[in-house]
Amino acid sequence: MSTGDQVRAILGGAIQAYRDDPAYRNRPDVHNELDRIGRRLNQPIRVALAGTLKAGKSTLVNALVGEDIAPTDATEATRIVTWFRHGPTPKVTANHRGGRRSNVPIARDPDDRALTFSFAGLDPQDVVDLDVEWPAAELIDTTIIDTPGTSSLSRDVSKRTYRLLVPEDGVPRVDAVVLLLRTLDAADIALLKQIGQLVGGSAGALGVIGVASRADEIGAGRVDAMMSAKDVAQRFTAEMDKTGICQAVVPVSGLLALTARTLRQSEFVALEKLGGVDPTELTKAMLSADRFVREDSTLPVDAPTRAALLDRFGMFGVRISIAVLRAGVSDSVALADELLERSGLVALRDVIDQQFAQRSELLKAHTALLSLRQFVQHNPIYATPYILAEIDPLLADTHAFEELRLLSQLRSRPTTLNDDEMASLRRIIGGSGTDAASRLGLTPDEPYDGPRAAFAAAQRWRRRADHPLNDPFTTRACRAAVRSAEALVAEYSARYR
Secondary structure (H helix, E strand, C coil): CCHHHHHHHHHHHHHHHHHHCCCCCCCHHHHHHHHHHHHHCCCCEEEEEEECCCCCHHHHHHHHHCCCCCCCCCCHHHCCCEEEEECCCCEEEEEECCCCEEECCEEECCCCCCEEECCCCCCCCCEEEEEEEECCHHHCCEEEEECCCCCCCCHHHHHHHHHHHCCCCCCCCCCEEEEEECCCCHHHHHHHHHHHCCCCCCCCCCEEEEEECCHHHHCCCCCCHHHHHHHHHHHHHHHHCCCCCEEEEEECCHHHHHHHHCCCHHHHHHHHHHHCCCHHHHHHHCCCHHHHCCCCCCCCCCHHHHHHHHHHHHHHHHHHHHHHHHCCCCCHHHHHHHHHHHHCHHHHHHHHHHHCHHHHHHHHHHHHHHHHHHHHHHCCCCCHHHHHHHHHHHHHHCHHHHHHHHHHHCCCCCCCCCHHHHHHHHHHCCECECCHHHHHCCCCCCHHHHHHHHHHHHHHHHHHHCCCCCCHHHHHHHHHHHHHHHHHHHHHHHHCC
16 A cells, blocks of 8 residues: 555545534534545645745746746735646635635736736735636646745745745645745755755655755856855855755756746847857957847847847847857747757756655655654544554654655754765755666666665675664665665566566
8 A cells, every 4th residue: 555545544434523523513614624635635736936035036937937927027025925836727826814715816927928816905914815817827736835034124025935934833835845035144044954854754744955046146147147046055065965955955046947948039030149249259249238129229139129028038048049040949949949058947846756756655644654653643532542653653654754764864864874875865866856766876788787776785785784884874774765665676576576
């Protein structure tokens, strides 16, 4: 029986127990909450984007969704937690305090005719959050939550994010967190510490990914800006290793990623014209944003179009686009693909897939178990001890949860493992993907080496777990690797039986 099936069985027993209890039999609020917990198992994984004010969260939301739907120019006073879910037709609903709901008008952007919505007319003091349903393929398997900046001047605005990520009632709201970082300042560290107290075993998400956001600005818009951003990301990684909760830090230019995913043919034509200008003349014209948009410029693209390009691409995006076109890219599709790769979004999506998406069922099961545990503790019945007796061993013993906890802790905890052993350990417990080939480090041309490699890994980690100089944490990690390898041995055995 899978972990998800075990959770469903426990939940089913709890629902029946509350229906049979005279004190709760006629309590629709209780039964509705249990139904809500059950529905979470069949819903997409919830990934929250968090960070300080102006970290680029809304732009990254749009880039991940592939459509320019999240308003990016709202003032901090009107910033509200916004849930982006998949729906058959565009629909935006404001959830007000007291339970009232209202529709938010959807309009067409006058510039590109795309559908969007506005915060205008919403009282942030009266709105709990927004529900955005959108027919975007990227939202079928993942619900994305855009949160207000944690360094907002409005204390209530910042508290909305903290209430979502660090819930006071102990009931988890999200399954995973993508934390956007610009400077790794005190506000970032404070949020990490609070999330860190919850990650891996209480009310919080099991996984956190860091993003060095607005990466193109780190290098002041130079063509090599992303290289500078990678250096910054490595420094952030080294700093956040000390927290023990962040699996990776990825540099991403959200603006470039969004532009790549929504590139227009007219923009491609304009960039082609600029790419044909003498390099010396173009370099002079692009010394600054002001020079680039000057009305008296002799560039073969009019000033309003240049200003629009600067707004959509940023100076880095314009420069890298021209460089790519001069390197031989000849159509808008190829340019969009190249820009998307260079933006860092592809790398981020790969990390999200490896750390979150491939474990979505487990993450949701973990969230459901924690929610149910909190519920039965706050609403005690005769069966509460029996329900807890089913929940607690599953939370403690499920190996997949242990893998996730170890992936979060390996960077910050001292071990007796050398660098090669650490890399191999992270791989076998799913740090590079949860499929057998990824865990064993096999290439596509080695399909038949799986059983042998899995058996060898189990033996190797069994010996390493028994090393006399191991500290307790190293032994724990090695034993987890043994269980992961043994699971692969069993999988191959069943496959070729």
